[in-house]
Amino acid sequence: MTYPEQVSNYISKRALKQWNLEWEEVCGIDLVVVVPAICEFEYLKNLLSSLIKQSQTALQKSLVIFVVNNSVSSEQIVKDDNKQTLEFLRALISKNSREMQSKEIIESGLRLGLIDVASEGNELDDKNAGVGLARKIGIDKALQVFDYSIEGKKVIVSLDADCTVEDNYLSDIQNYFRANNASVALVDFEHSLPVETINKISILSYETFLRHYIVGLLFAQSPFAFHTIGSTIICDHDAYIQVGGMNTKKAAEDFYFLQKLAKHYKVNRITSTIVKPSARESWRVPFGTGKSMTDYLKNKKKIFVFDPQVYIILKQWLQVFNSDLLLKPELILDEAIKIHPELFNFFSKRKFKGDWKKILDNTKTAKQLDYQRKNWFDAFETLKLIHHLRDAAFPMMEIKPGVEKLFNLTQHSFKFESRSEFNNELQILEYYLAELKSLENDLYKNFYQ
Helix, strand or coil: CCCCHHHHHHHHHCCCCCCCEEECCCCCCCEEEEEEECCCHHHHHHHHHHHCCCCHHHHHCEEEEEEEECECCCCHHHHHHHHHHHHHHHHHHCCCCCCHHHHHHHHHCCCEEEEEECCCCCCECCCCCCHHHHHHHHHHHHCCCCCCCCCCCCEEEECCCCCEECCCHHHHHHHHHHHHCCCEEEEEECCCCCCCHHHHHHHHHHHHHHHHHHHHHHHHCCCCCCCCCHHHEEEEHHHHHHCCCCCCCCCCHHHHHHHHHHCCCCEEEEEEEEEECCCCCCCCCCCCHHHHHHHHHCCCCCCCECCCHHHHHHHHHHHHHCCHHHHCHHHHHHHHHHHCHHHHHHHHHCCHHHHHHHHHHCCCCHHHHHHHHHHHCCHHHHHHHHHHHHHHCCCCECHHHHHHHHHHHCCCCCCHHHCCCCCCHHHHHHHHHHHHHHHHHHHHHHHHC
16 A cells, blocks of 8 residues: 555654554545453443444444553453453454354444454563553554545544444544544543442542533633543544654553644544443553542542632633743743742742743744643643642532532532432532533633634
């Protein structure tokens, strides 16, 4: 196959090549879904059941690549589960299975690919094994299966094996990128709700925390006001190459990857379809949904939200940071201390004045300055500032007062106190979450569109 020059350069210089893609080669692929999978045999069946419901037009142009992975020292139960997954997927790819569910998948027209990073000799070394490396292996290979003879976007979709998707998932992604000439987007998400009440309370609390934070960033008009959930990230091949590809971090690979993309591209939102991540407990990463569920259910660790006061300080700081005062580093910290002493302390400790002076000395245009703003005070620096303010001045709040304080701050009308039917914690959380989603959508439209 002949690749465009930038694709050829990336493949030769940056792509990981030691693993092979097993698939039935076809032309016409312009969307690839990459799914890392480790010990996911039962969950990936649910994902496949949702993917086969996509439209035939979308399925014909799409390929789903599973990156089945484990490290050399993974527990035997993980390796055995992955072995089952490999056998199951190979039977689907070769169309050699009589199992009822497999027959449905084969007859659906869903195109599948498999990268074996789990069998002996193919395993990841213990130092580098993790979801970041697994995603990179899959996406690097996706660049080699797109049909570049077809005009239009070549779309890379990041998904997880424990998710399910709606029937319009693939078609709406394809249509959105085509209609909006998008380079980067996030699909809306909604965690699947478990049956048990305590588990529902746990995941609703966690999603409330996530959306509370993003609403706060939207209120502050941060350029990094978006969720960083691996199973929701989509970009085209040009954007992927532009930022140097996926990182190989063991965790938070989605956060750092999306942060890089956001420094160069607008992060769009696709709200016409949703992905549903699992609300299970998980050992796979040291934080995120699975870790929060484990902490809540097993360790009795309650979930709190940030005091919205930190968003006020962030908003005031960004107003100064985006003003002409930025051209005078000697004055900007004077403004910081007027906003809050701990804001001043944070940037003093981080040697802002000296660093920013060096940046200004090497910045020649307004476009470069705008990039440097995003590059220096990025999503990670924003989070570190929020954490500093939390630790030094504004402790975390319980969900009810924290959410209602945020509603008041954003002038969001809510009528919780008058709703007599809210007589238990589960109903309260469901109400808060629905209101936060609505507020998030409204703020996004006002700020970004």
